[in-house]
Amino acid sequence: MEIPYTAESRPDTGLYNAKVGIWLFLASEVMLFGALFSTYILLRVGADPGKWPHGLLNVNLGMINTIVLICSSITVVMAWASLKLNNFGKFKMFQAITLLCAVIFVGIKSYEYHDKFTHYEIQLKDGRVVDGHMKEQTKDQVTVSGHYLHTEEAGAEAKEGHSHQTAEVKHEEITVKRDDIKYMENYGPWHNTYMAIYFTLTGLHALHVIGGALVIGFLWGPGSKMWRTEPERFTNRIEVSGLFWHFVDLVWIFLFPVLYLL
């Protein structure tokens, strides 16, 4: 039995099966990310004045990642348009650039995560707080490249200096004895509410980027054989993967200013 409307559009709706399917899926995705955005807004609005962390993220890397994703959206739509114009060679080229953009995005995101996992806040028993990146850890002492925080900055308005909206903070090598440490923790999701929602939102988004790249990669590689037998259906598949990719990029367009700038 042949399944109808896999390639041609259904006359009453003007849509083929896969397009209905992807939009239903994207509707569920809107609810998922919408719930997490609402969580972020409620947590932020509910925080005590001046206590919401600010300037913890590297805005330069966020800006670069935003440009990379916008470029990938352009190439994904150009790849689809190339197929519509019967130009398979250009499709291959544009989708290769899309995949490259996805790899760059995930690479930069991984670097940002690594930066946070090696970034420590160390509270000393004398009341001072050291903030910086781990250089060396031994049984007796810890060495970080960082600076001493003002008391009111610790745990809340910690400004790192590599965020381009703040003035540069001079970093130096600071060695502290383990006996002098009251509490030490890196900037992972457990550090505070902001880091928890940051890792949840960006982690889920990164998983979507990886998932989308896998699908685009399959359709670029082994899946592209379909072009020879069913070109119209293959073009539809590229459109559907492009719709998902656009959704993922649109989520980032909202995530970037909310997490990095505001």
Add this chain to the structure above:
Amino acid sequence: MSLKAFHLIFIIAAILLAFGCAVWSWMSYFSPERGAWDLAWAVISTLIGVGLIAYEVYFMKKLKNISYL
């Protein structure tokens, strides 16, 4: 909604973000806590915003025969 229509919406959102980033960077540049990259990002964001408007016009002309549905 086709990829064409979604792409147009996405580019509009990207244009708004680009000009939003430009405003944010210019404000940051003229603030007392000026960062090293503020001016560069202010100029780059403005150029990207203008470039995306030009691209949107080009895209609509190029794909005028493809349905929005």
